[in-house]
Amino acid sequence: MTARFTIEPLVVPEAPGAPGWADFEAANAVRNVCEAAAYGTDDLGYRADELLPLWTNTDFDPKHGLIARLDGTVVGRAVCDTLADPASSHAWLEVLVRPEARGLGIGAALSDAIEQLALDDGRTTYIVYAASPEAPGPRLDAPTGFGSVPLENPEVRFLLARGYRLEQLNRGSRLALPANPGALRRLEADALSHAAPDYSTLTWIGTTPEQYRSDLAHLHTRMSTDAPTAGLEEPEDVWTVERIDAEDASRASADLVPVTAAVVQAATGALVAFSTMFVPSEARRAITQDDTLVLREHRGHRLGTLVKLANLRAVEHAYPGHPSIITFNAEENRPMLDVNEAMGFAPIGYEGAWRRDA
Incomplete structure (x- = not known):
């Protein structure tokens, strides 16, 4: 008997338990199952209620979704993310199907449908x-010269057949907690010898302090232009207060x-680097290392090491007991990978970054 499946829009519920919640939760389960299968760990999993707010902040982060049902059960999902600027041609797509x-x-x-959705929105x-x-x-090398x-x-053959080209490789890494205190002390002493007294660190938990909102917006904007993106040519993503x-x-x-660490330049009082981690409420779950950036003009002072150490110390002090921290970095970003490796991060897997122009 031929399997019957349907593709339909993902309805984003207003709150957990509201209309559409069961499908949203099932679509999130597809994500978690596929991530676990790809990386061999549940450390990348999220609850549906944790990710729901990211789907409702549409003024700044437009997002559209589709689901696939097989005999009535949600077994696949597709996501299209874009910039809020309608003139931007880029769309970030994701298609996941449960292994079975x-x-x-x-x-x-799902790919046909989500690409058409992006095209209809003017994204090419x-x-x-x-x-x-x-x-x-055999391997397919990234054109950056770093990784393959x-x-x-199957995912490589699938993307190549659809006309995508591999542009970059990202490494997923895991730091087992608690981190090695001796190694951290040695790293910190070295970093301070290059950074002090011109730079210092600060940390905060939760909402961004009023006096740093503008600086943090600038850092987030620069995250979209200063981080290596190879041939993806990802556009500037402007952040405001x-x-x-x-x-x-x-x-x-x-x-x-959110637990954030930042580096302050003594001469100006401005933030010149930041690093943020997201801590789940259950201590048995992994912490996610999100963005880390040092402004180009302030590199060479070990600020990446300094800000990541400050971030790590803050989460270990405020939220002890979590098993690990997960982070992703471009494989050609050797300065940041050097910092991670020195801290004790070890690879858990890789993802290709692919591009197609419609």
Whole structure:
């Protein structure tokens, strides 16, 4: 008997338990199952109620979703993220299908539908980040010269057949907690010898302090231009104080506590680097290391090490007992990978960053 599946819009519920919640929760389960299968760990999982606020902050982060049902059960999902600027041509796409439902054409149908949705919105440059588990056989090298993916992997063959080209490789890394205190002390002493007295660190938990909102908006904007993106040519994503406020408000309702560290330049009092982690309420779960950036003009002073150490110390002090921290970095970003490795991060897997121009 031929499997029957349907593709339909993902209805974003107003709150947990509201109309659409069951499908939203099922779509989130698809995400978690696929991430666990790709990386061999549940550390990347989130509860649906933690991610719901990210779907409702549409003024600054437009997001659209689709789901696939197989015999009535949600087995796949597709997501299209864009910038708020309608003139931007980029769309970030994700298509995931539960392992037991693959090989039935669901991934192709979801891809067709989400690409058409992006095209209808005027977006013509598609970026896909796809996990590629290790496998034997021939490799496809990233044009950056850093890293490769197994050429015979299903996701690699699928993307190549659809006209995508590999542009970059990202490394997923895990730091087991508690971190090695001796190694951290040695790293901190070295970093301070390069940074002090011109730079110092500060940390906060939750909402961004009033006096740093403008600086943090500038840092987030520069995150979109200063981080390596290879041939993806990802556009500038402008942040404002209003967007910082909206982000803080959505995160406050997400049950994921943001812990931020920043570097202050003594001469100006301005923030020149930052690093943020998101801490789940259950101590048994992993912490997520989100953005980390040192402004280009302030690099060479070990500020990346300094700000990441400050961030780590803050979460270990305020939220002890979590098993690990997960982070992702471009494989060619050796300065940040050097910091991570010195702190004790170890690779758990890789994802390809792919591009197609419609």
